[in-house]
Amino acid sequence: MSFLSLNQVSHQYFSEKNYTKALDNINMTVEEGSFISILGPSGCGKTTLLSIVSGLIRPTRGEVRLAGKQVQDTEAEIGYMLQQDYLFPWKTILENVLIGPKIQQKQTSAIKPKAIEFLKEIGLENVINAYPAELSGGMRQRAALIRTLITDPMLLLLDEPFSALDYQTKLKLEDLVSNLLKEFHKTSVLVTHDIGEAIAMSDQIYLMKANPGKIAEVFEVPIELRNLSPFQARKHLKYQLLFDRIWEELNTLESKHHV
Ligand SMILES: Nc1ncnc2c1ncn2[C@@H]1O[C@H](COP(=O)(O)OP(=O)(O)O)[C@@H](O)[C@H]1O
Numbered sequence: 373m374s375f376l377s378l379n380q381v382s383h384q385y386f387s388e389k390n391y392t393k394a395l396d397n398i399n400m401t402v403e404e405g406s407f408i409s410i411l412g413p414s415g416c417g418k419t420t421l422l423s424i425v426s427g428l429i430r431p432t433r434g435e436v437r438l439a440g441k442q443v444q445d446t447e448a449e450i451g452y453m454l455q456q457d458y459l460f461p462w463k464t465i466l467e468n469v470l471i472g473p474k475i476q477q478k479q480t481s482a483i484k485p486k487a488i489e490f491l492k493e494i495g496l497e498n499v500i501n502a503y504p505a506e507l508s509g510g511m512r513q514r515a516a517l518i519r520t521l522i523t524d525p526m527l528l529l530l531d532e533p534f535s536a537l538d539y540q541t542k543l544k545l546e547d548l549v550s551n552l553l554k555e556f557h558k559t560s561v562l563v564t565h566d567i568g569e570a571i572a573m574s575d576q577i578y579l580m581k582a583n584p585g586k587i588a589e590v591f592e593v594p595i596e597l598r599n600l601s602p603f604q605a606r607k608h609l610k611y612q613l614l615f616d617r618i619w620e621e622l623n624t625l626e627s628k629h630h631v
């Protein structure tokens with residue numbers, strides 16, 4: 373049995389006059405400890421898919437199972453990180469990180485030292501008592517990641533967390549995040565429209581197409597790349613080869629769509 377599975381998941385949004393078929397018959401299996409990317413153009417249903425996996429919205433059809441349970445019954449065990457950091461501006465970085473444990477009433481005496489240790493590990497030791505406005509975008513996203521990890525979620529969902537950052541910051545953060553998630557053996561699903569990021573970070577890539585949102589193809593990332601940091605992976609020949617395959621597939625999907 374897989375750690376996470378989506379079985380024939382479809383979703384439609386209804387409004388008074390019409391409806392949008394956002395997802396059509398999505399099937400996925402994710403092994404524990406692996407890193408999966410969902411890659412596709414804007415509007416293909418990526419965020420809808422993550423919201424369904426997180427249990428925030430219930431699919432029109434199908435089911436999501438996490439560690440043998442229906443996902444609706446697993447609430448607090450899923451960490452969700454978005455493109456925008458949503459840190460509270462009136463709270464310090466440390467206070468922001470401690471919000472999750474506080475809400476979940478898991479605030480033990482060990483949690484504060486753990487938060488400080490995590491913040492150090494991700495290079496934020498000098499801004500623990502600073503306010504979000506005093507930090508760069510990359511630093512805020514790092515704080516948001518720690519806030520997500522501190523509750524030790526069994527599954528981490530990342531919705532384009534690097535897409536608002538400049539290129540250099542993004543490359544650095546990819547390495548940091550990848551290291552941290554490997555160290556803690558986290559199972560993660562990343563949504564992105566960046567082919568290179570998907571290849572550099574993942575074990576498997578689910579390529580989606582739009583109208584309706586469907587999985588067009590699943591790519592296995594070669595083991596040589598998985599063993600490298602995202603930055604090093606980008607320089608490997610096999611990275612380029614996989615990039616070209618995905619690029620071609622995306623172009624084929626687009627041209628089919630326009631006829
Ligand atoms: N709350 C909503 N109500 C109605 N339609 C929505 C809603 N959210 C998304 N959609 C539509 O569903 C489709 C998929 O959207 P979304 O999941 O946000 O895609 P992506 O994250 O890949 O850009 C789009 O056509 C979008 O307009």
Ligand SMILES: [Mg+2]
Nearest residue numbers: 418419420531
């Ligand atoms: Mg989206």
